[in-house]
Amino acid sequence: MPEHAESYTVLRRGAQVHQEIVRRRSRFETVLRRVETPEEAQRVLSGLRQANPTARHHCSAWVMGPERSIHRGQDDGEPSGTAGAPMLAALLKSDMPSGAADLSDILAVVTRWFGGTLLGAGGLVSAYSDSVLDALHRSADQGDLITRVRMRRFEVASPIVESGRWENELRAFGVDVMGTDYSLDGSAAQLLLAVRDSTSQIAELHRHVARLSSGAVVPEPAGHHWVDLSGD
Numbered sequence: 001m002p003e004h005a006e007s008y009t010v011l012r013r014g015a016q017v018h019q020e021i022v023r024r025r026s027r028f029e030t031v032l033r034r035v036e037t038p039e040e041a042q043r044v045l046s047g048l049r050q051a052n053p054t055a056r057h058h059c060s061a062w063v064m065g066p067e068r069s070i071h072r073g074q075d076d077g078e079p080s081g082t083a084g085a086p087m088l089a090a091l092l093k094s095d096m097p098s099g100a101a102d103l104s105d106i107l108a109v110v111t112r113w114f115g116g117t118l119l120g121a122g123g124l125v126s127a128y129s130d131s132v133l134d135a136l137h138r139s140a141d142q143g144d145l146i147t148r149v150r151m152r153r154f155e156v157a158s159p160i161v162e163s164g165r166w167e168n169e170l171r172a173f174g175v176d177v178m179g180t181d182y183s184l185d186g187s188a189a190q191l192l193l194a195v196r197d198s199t200s201q202i203a204e205l206h207r208h209v210a211r212l213s214s215g216a217v218v219p220e221p222a223g224h225h226w227v228d229l230s231g232d
Contacts, residue, residue: 005066006197007149009096009103010034010228015144019135023127025115030135035107036064038072048109057112059083059128063091066150066226068104082124083110090132097145105148108132147229150197151176154219155190156209163189166212173208197224 011017017032031048035041041062049058057076061084064070071092073084087108093101110131119127139145158166160182167177176194183189195201209219 005102005150007098007102007147008066008068008105009098009100009145010105010148011139012144012146012230013228015139015142017135017139017142017144019131019138021127021131021134022115023123024117024119026117026119026127027113027115028127028131029111029113030131031109031111032132032135032139033107033109034105035062036105038062038064038070041107044107045109048111052111054113055111056114057083058109059087059112060107060109061087061091061132062107063088063104064106065104066148068092068102078112078124078128079121082121083128086125086129087132090129090136094133094136097140098147103136103145108135148226149229150224151194151227152197152202152224153178153222154193154195154205155222156193156219157217158189158191158213160187160189162212163191166191169212170208173204175205175208192222193219194225 011032011034013034015034018029020027020029033044035044045058045060057078059074059076059078061073062071071088073088075083087110091103091106091108094103095101096103110128163180167180170193171177178192178194181190195205205219209217
């Protein structure tokens with residue numbers, strides 16, 4: 001992903017994806033959850049351990065952040081590199097409905113019940129990778145993968161008699177009008193606006209504000225935030 005991500009794919013909030021495969025009588029159950037910090041991931045992992053005390057392994061992988069800079073895979077007793085690494089690769093490299101490999105803020109836990117037959121290193125890599133991939137396919141089929149976008153906020157000073165018209169026209173152009181603050185003396189209004197954090201969207205906002213104000217007002221940057229396009 002680029003150094004400064006404008007959007008990425010996440011699980012819908014509240015989604016709990018489960019998928020199971022069996023290899024030589026060993027059962028691999030994958031759970032996908034949306035998480036945003038390693039501490040949250042560890043809490044979910046601990047809960048799954050407690051819920052499945054008879055399982056031999058609870059292997060995990062997570063990817064977090066808009067640039068996916070936080071990631072980790074854990075083998076949990078399986079031979080080194082046979083579980084956490086292939087699980088992490090599945091999360092990092094799988095193409096999403098957006099067409100990009102941009103999945104983040106996600107935890108995958110694969111719980112294994114041993115079936116009595118050793119799978120070997122190659123068999124374990126295949127089983128852990130396939131289990132996560134199957135879970136990702138299920139999440140896509142269920143509509144649980146959505147886009148999260150970075151929004152840039154701006155403040156725009158408006159004559160109070162024009163603020164209502166400016167709000168309506170900006171909304172008509174697809175600008176998110178988050179609120180309006182009025183001065184104590186009732187002489188001015190401050191519009192808080194948001195657009196997607198892209199060069200073209202920001203340039204369009206500047207053009208609209210320039211047209212509305214006859215070039216007298218320039219949007220002032222006021223930070224950014226992230227928004228789920230649906231399913232929040």
